[in-house]
Amino acid sequence: SQNIFILGIESSCDDTAASVIHNGKILSNVIASQKIHEEFGGVVPELASRAHQQNIVPVVNQAIKKANITKEQLSAIAFTRGPGLMGSLLVGTSFAKSLAMGLNIPLIDVNHMQAHILAHFIDEEGFNKPPFPFLAMTISGGHTQIVKVSSYFDMEVLGETIDDAVGEAYDKSGKILGLGYPAGPEIDRLAQLGNPKAYSFTKPKVGGLNFSFSGLKTAILYFIQREVKVNPNFIKENINDICASIQFTIIGILIDKLKLASKQTGINHIAIGGGVSANSGIRHALKTGETKFDWITYVPKFEFTTDNAAMIAIVGYLKYLENDFSKQDVTASARLKI
Numbered sequence: 001s002q003n004i005f006i007l008g009i010e011s012s013c014d015d016t017a018a019s020v021i022h023n024g025k026i027l028s029n030v031i032a033s034q035k036i037h038e039e040f041g042g043v044v045p046e047l048a049s050r051a052h053q054q055n056i057v058p059v060v061n062q063a064i065k066k067a068n069i070t071k072e073q074l075s076a077i078a079f080t081r082g083p084g085l086m087g088s089l090l091v092g093t094s095f096a097k098s099l100a101m102g103l104n105i106p107l108i109d110v111n112h113m114q115a116h117i118l119a120h121f122i123d124e125e126g127f128n129k130p131p132f133p134f135l136a137m138t139i140s141g142g143h144t145q146i147v148k149v150s151s152y153f154d155m156e157v158l159g160e161t162i163d164d165a166v167g168e169a170y171d172k173s174g175k176i177l178g179l180g181y182p183a184g185p186e187i188d189r190l191a192q193l194g195n196p197k198a199y200s201f202t203k204p205k206v207g208g209l210n211f212s213f214s215g216l217k218t219a220i221l222y223f224i225q226r227e228v229k230v231n232p233n234f235i236k237e238n239i240n241d242i243c244a245s246i247q248f249t250i251i252g253i254l255i256d257k258l259k260l261a262s263k264q265t266g267i268n269h270i271a272i273g274g275g276v277s278a279n280s281g282i283r284h285a286l287k288t289g290e291t292k293f294d295w296i297t298y299v300p301k302f303e304f305t306t307d308n309a310a311m312i313a314i315v316g317y318l319k320y321l322e323n324d325f326s327k328q329d330v331t332a333s334a335r336l337k338i
């Protein structure tokens with residue numbers, strides 16, 4: 001059997017990450033998250049790019065060291081080509097290109113959105129791989145997408161957000177409520193202490209399998225402003241119920257779309273990924289779907305759901321097996337499509 005070692009590099013947003021995969025198994029998965037954005041309540045592209053430049057060499061070296069191999073043992077370098085922030089993507093792309101050239105090994109470009117989905121194919125004890133075809137829902141601070149996956153590289157986007165991503169809906173709601181950034185985990189924690197039916201927010205009316213979250217954010221803002229006028233302590237006194245109601249609304253939107261996608265395609269294998277897949281509400285709703293709608297659901301190990309390089313490395317491995325390499329003149333693409 002072959003001994004394939006792939007180095008994966010991810011730098012599409014605010015995390016600099018590198019990972020080494022040996023055949024299908026992850027040997028190392030290193031990530032440097034950028035704390036700098038917290039004080040701004042969101043990712044600042046200029047700062048992200050600069051931090052990637054500082055982090056990329058130590059992160060890659062650490063990934064190789066932790067994998068207990070030498071650079072010379074690498075079979076290929078895989079990197080995120082897009083979508084993402086151009087300044088961030090450029091750092092990973094140029095680094096990957098020069099390293100591949102220096103080592104005289106193949107270069108493999110990876111679509112970040114495909115990688116979120118193919119993270120389900122990392123060999124990991126206790127985690128099942130979905131069979132084809134399956135539906136993948138990628139939900140994070142940057143993405144909200146439902147994809148029909150017919151094989152590793154035959155994917156069709158069935159629907160996606162027309163404005164904000166679901167994680168942004170969490171983070172922007174959190175900002176309105178005075179919570180820290182990112183607010184998703186905190187809203188999730190408080191939501192579990194509150195009444196999900198305390199307040200109701202109308203769900204956006206967006207057709208088919210597309211999503212829209214910007215209207216919800218505005219509805220929450222107006223609601224809070226109105227209540228605070230009456231009672232300045234409204235947020236403090238009702239924070240659990242507010243969070244529970246926001247979470248209930250958001251999860252309802254996601255599950256409604258998944259139900260529709262499953263009905264339209266006749267596919268009942270459903271895989272989720274992205275940072276929001278850590279959410280207790282979505283996990284509980286998926287479990288309920290298993291008994292209610294005969295779904296079979298898949299949630300990868302947490303470290304493979306948020307932005308990471310192991311998912312880039314697994315795609316690199318799958319492409320390597322198909323001799324699907326990129327040329328040295330490949331360029332980063334901020335709006336790369338699946």
Ligand code: KG4
Pocket residue numbers: 013139140141142143166167168170171182183184185188274275276278279280305306307
């Ligand atoms: O995948 P990720 O780490 O980075 C990208 O955005 O690509 O996702 C981060 C997003 C943030 O918006 C964060 O608020 C949200 O995921 N998030 C959550 C939870 N954990 C993280 N949202 C809701 N519930 C959670 N438990």
Ligand code: ZN
Pocket residue numbers: 112116140142143306307
């Ligand atoms: Zn991502």
